[in-house]
Amino acid sequence: MQGFLKFFVTINVFLTIYCDNDQQRKEEHGYCEKTDDGVTCDNDDNLRLTRLDGGQIGDVRTFTVDDGRKLEMKTLNTKPLVFEIEDFLTDKECDHFIKVAKEIGLESSQTxxxxxxxxxxxxxxxxxxxxxxxxxxxxxxxxxxxxxxxxxxxxxxxxxxxxxxxxxxxxxxxxxxxxxxxxxxxxxxxxxxxxxHSRYSRQAWLYPDQSTDTVFQKVQKRVSKVVELPLDLIRLSDFQVVTYGVKGHYNAHLDSSKIREGVRCCDRGKYSNCRICRYMTVLFYLNEVTSGGETAFPFANKDSINETEAHLERVHHLYKNCEDASLRVSAKKRKAIIWYNHVIDEETGWMGDVDEFTLHGGCPVTEGEKWIANFWIKTNNDKSLDLEKMKKLPSLK
CATH class of the missing domain: 1.10.238 (Recoverin; domain 1)
Known part of the structure; x- marks a missing residue:
């Protein structure tokens, strides 16, 4: 974090990040600042995760990003809450991530x-x-x-x-x-x-806290600004580039695991006896897909969810049943879509239960190829664990 990162609780009791010099707000609501000894946080009890207000379907908010471009965030859906931002990335940034993934080497995806x-x-x-x-x-x-x-x-x-x-x-x-x-x-x-297979694709991983790639760092800062979460929390997350050929797909799944008592969140590279914890997903489309490759949400806008009936009806089987999904988002180069995999725990202000309506997947590519990037914003249920990790991160150059 550069300078001051100040956290304050809004009337809607969610976190807003801002970078001005308002001393009164700093004193009343707590803040974190980078010092020679790391990051010092005051009044941690007031720190809460952000969940943007989507308003109604079709609502649009405008903001200016790092390179001076004005972008629009549109509410695509409210159950689950899904945002869409056209041209979030530039053509050069899209091409850059594909190039980097190829240099790293893509491996067959596993679930x-x-x-x-x-x-x-x-x-x-x-x-x-x-x-x-x-x-x-x-x-x-x-x-x-x-x-x-x-x-x-x-x-x-x-x-x-x-x-x-x-x-x-x-x-x-x-x-x-x-x-x-x-x-x-x-x-x-x-x-x-x-x-x-449930998933038919290839993938490569990029890790924000380990990367010195200036293009990647620029995108991280943009994501931090748009979703109103601390840059250091973004840097603790995972970035996965994925490519799909013809017939490539990913059947419907949740990006994060349901809370299980006594089961901790997985640390990077350690996936034994733990669960996947991803507070939110930012998905980027990196190329123009000739045909197919939509992102589908089969449970969107349903009154309720019956898992047994869904499996019997093969709702998850997007390779065959993509068109039955109640929400489908077309794959378009430069676009980002954003959703929250978890609600916020009202007591802690941090990650709560998984939102099962976020069940989603990638429809089959029928012509051409598809490149995407998943930016999973990871948190723990225990806020103190995330704050401790954030404090240990070195400043971005």
């Missing part, structure tokens, strides 16, 4: 399910000790993060000789293979049909 060691749980929903086609699809989806159609399952039955009477129902007696044999078959199948 939390894919990277974790998971046992096989048979999804016998009606407890009849047999698996219908739907229940077998859910078993494969839950255990292996693969989205099979009926035809895929029937083909598997034939290859593994699981359904001798061809009734498409697998009883306990017919389930004669081990989980390892099933996994071997599925891994071989997915190599031939990678689009069956």
């Amino acid at each position: 939390e399910k894919q990277s974790a060691k998971r046992g096989l749980q048979l999804m016998d929903l009606d407890s009849d000790k047999a698996l219908s086609l739907t229940e077998m699809k859910l078993t494969i989806e839950n255990g292996y993060d693969m989205y099979f159609d009926d035809e895929d399952v029937i083909e598997m039955y034939k290859e593994l000789k699981l359904d001798p009477n061809n009734d498409n129902i697998i009883t306990q007696e017919e389930l004669t293979i081990s989980p390892k044999e099933l996994a071997n078959y599925l891994n071989g199948y997915i190599k031939k049909h990678p689009e069956k």
